[in-house]
Amino acid sequence: MCSVLTRIRPIHRAVALSLRLGANTEGSSYAATQSRRLSPGKNSVVDLQRNARFYCSRMAKTEGLLFRQLFEVESSTYTYLLADTNTREAIIIDPVLETIDRDLSLIEELGLKLILAVNTHCHADHITSSGLMKKRIAGLKSAISKFSGASADILLSEGDKIRFGKHYLTVRETPGHTDGCTTFVSADESMAFTGDALLIRGCGRTDFQQGSPERLYKSIHEVIFQLPEDCLLYPAHDYKGQTVTTVGEERKHNPRLTKKLEEFVKIMDNLNLPKPKKIDIAVPANLLCGLQD
Numbered sequence: 001m002c003s004v005l006t007r008i009r010p011i012h013r014a015v016a017l018s019l020r021l022g023a024n025t026e027g028s029s030y031a032a033t034q035s036r037r038l039s040p041g042k043n044s045v046v047d048l049q050r051n052a053r054f055y056c057s058r059m060a061k062t063e064g065l066l067f068r069q070l071f072e073v074e075s076s077t078y079t080y081l082l083a084d085t086n087t088r089e090a091i092i093i094d095p096v097l098e099t100i101d102r103d104l105s106l107i108e109e110l111g112l113k114l115i116l117a118v119n120t121h122c123h124a125d126h127i128t129s130s131g132l133m134k135k136r137i138a139g140l141k142s143a144i145s146k147f148s149g150a151s152a153d154i155l156l157s158e159g160d161k162i163r164f165g166k167h168y169l170t171v172r173e174t175p176g177h178t179d180g181c182t183t184f185v186s187a188d189e190s191m192a193f194t195g196d197a198l199l200i201r202g203c204g205r206t207d208f209q210q211g212s213p214e215r216l217y218k219s220i221h222e223v224i225f226q227l228p229e230d231c232l233l234y235p236a237h238d239y240k241g242q243t244v245t246t247v248g249e250e251r252k253h254n255p256r257l258t259k260k261l262e263e264f265v266k267i268m269d270n271l272n273l274p275k276p277k278k279i280d281i282a283v284p285a286n287l288l289c290g291l292q293d
């Protein structure tokens with residue numbers, strides 16, 4: 001077993017962007033669905049934005065933890081970099097192919113040793129850079145849920161711990177958007193990375209890739225909403241420029257998850273979202289860690 005990962009028994013308790021540049025294809029809030037899609041107009045704007053770094057104003061409170069929230073414009077994906085400030089061991093969550101150079105140069109600038117590239121699930125809207133990163137960083141491992149159907153060095157299960165230096169994230173299985181969706185929870189439960197299970201005032205869509213609104217509702221209520229009220233939640237996407245939320249906020253204000261199950265299912269079954277543009281290339285590529293021969 002890889003040294004960055006240990007298995008434990010399941011734990012049962014467990015720069016605001018103003019432009020909406022990416023298509024809302026993973027299922028966000030009503031407001032985002034209805035909001036006007038702003039066209040970047042010129043490719044140069046997208047090119048400029050693509051390599052920009054957007055740092056979240058709210059940093060993790062955990063001592064000795066380096067944390068960065070990075071944004072990829074085309075798919076509105078957040079990538080997260082976490083590291084131990086003493087040992088410099090680092091992990092990256094949901095890295096995107098288009099921003100691999102930006103991410104690797106930041107890692108180099110900060111003097112970090114990247115040991116793991118982990119995906120919250122098999123993405124449909126973008127290609128992961130984890131496979132290409134493995135080619136560029138000696139010894140780097142990849143990880144994803146064992147239920148994702150994707151290949152990786154480490155297949156994650158409920159309760160696994162992803163270790164970097166003195167820190168770790170606990171793997172919580174939160175299926176529903178896909179079978180292999182996972183949420184990663186910090187050791188002190190001050191922050192969690194929810195992938196596409198829970199988005200800010202929204203949630204991941206359930207109309208493809210083994211999607212099931214019933215399972216998603218259960219995952220969110222029985223896993224994510226059981227975390228402490230002030231636990232910071234970091235999603236895999238946002239289409240409105242929001243960067244972070246909390247368990248308490250979503251329990252109170254999420255327009256879908258505050259509904260009863262039956263109503264939630266009805267909402268999810270009637271979203272009528274367009275298919276993600278890249279789904280036909282992204283899913284096959286992501287099943288192979290982002291690499292296709």
Ligand SMILES: [Fe+2]
Nearest residue numbers: 026123124196
């Ligand atoms: Fe997704």
